[in-house]
Amino acid sequence: MGVHETVASLANEVLNGLAGSCVALIYAPNTIGKTRLAQNLKESDPEGVVLYNSFVEDVFTWDNERVVLKMDPTSELLETIATQGLDGAIAENFESFTSGRIEPRLDFESGEVSFGAHKGDDSSADGIKISRAEESIFVWSVYYSVLSEAIETLRDAPELRSTANYDQLSLAVIDDPVSSMDDVRIVSVALALAELVRRASEVDLKFVIATHHTLFFNVLFNSLRRKGDRAYVLARSQAAGWALARQSRDSPFSYHLGIIGDIQGAISANAIERVHFNQFRALLEKTSNFLGYAGGWGDLLVGPNATLVTKVLNLYSHDRFADIDTSEVAAEYKEAFTSEFQEFMKRFRWAAAE
Known part of the structure; x- marks a missing residue:
């Protein structure tokens, strides 16, 4: 373990550690530098890295007057879900993470998402304003669906793939996807992500997952406990810089x-x-x-x-x-x-x- 004065140097240590493993799981409180680390990894290899962080959430903004979630039509993410026809998968994953209470409907022509409870009785409703936690789950469902599709595509031989968009993909970087979620949903997201990581190992797609949430870290640590996988605690000294300490237990309480x-x-x-x-x-x-x-x-x-x-x-x-x-x-x-x-x-x- 060394001390890094720059984020680029820190990112290099993380990548070097992935040489013999599939996952780098990093625990760090907010403001330590998770967002900067994630951005650096993406910027160093734009075609090879698929990134989830707080900037992804900015692709979606609420129109409170019309009660719809607007999607940025210029975003790479929106283009992918439209061209690959992932709206059904996104709705299915969102309903799975939220126990099926609310159904999202994606309209690519208008660039809008509406939400409703469609039960076929008097309790049905359209134009529902979802909670902040449900909005986080929806954005995660979009990323999760794209990443899942990418993994399934990469399992095919190159000449049989439906798209070449994922051919250069080598790393998924995920920075705190569980903001505002309750513990039940955090566990659900962590378990689904762990299964995705296992599937990705078959196509040599590696993961860097950073979080400040101890429960999320705990579930992932225990679900991904395999030879070679690495867990860290990220610390920062204002004078010296960043340092990664190997973590051998499922809770970084020390x-x-x-x-x-x-x-x-x-x-x-x-x-x-x-x-x-x-x-x-x-x-x-x-x-x-x-x-x-x-x-x-x-x-x-x-x-x-x-x-x-x-x-x-x-x-x-x-x-x-x-x-x-x-x-x-x-x-x-x-x-x-x-x-x-x-x-x-x-x-x-x-x-x-x-």
């Missing part, structure tokens, strides 16, 4: 020691950045899960600045482009953060990191 050390160092140096807020949230999530707090991590913040820090933690963790945007934090947020972190350490009797 990472909390590094989180505590990073935050304490940032507080001492008055160098608190967005990354430290997301590290703190990861620490809160792990602690609440371990101690069985039914109300979630927010119940662990009880100091005078709890409300403000909770708001900022939610804001930064849902900023989809946080790891490529500014790292600046307002002085008011830094003071509140310091107060709540120290209160948390004292209340739960964490020992200072060595």
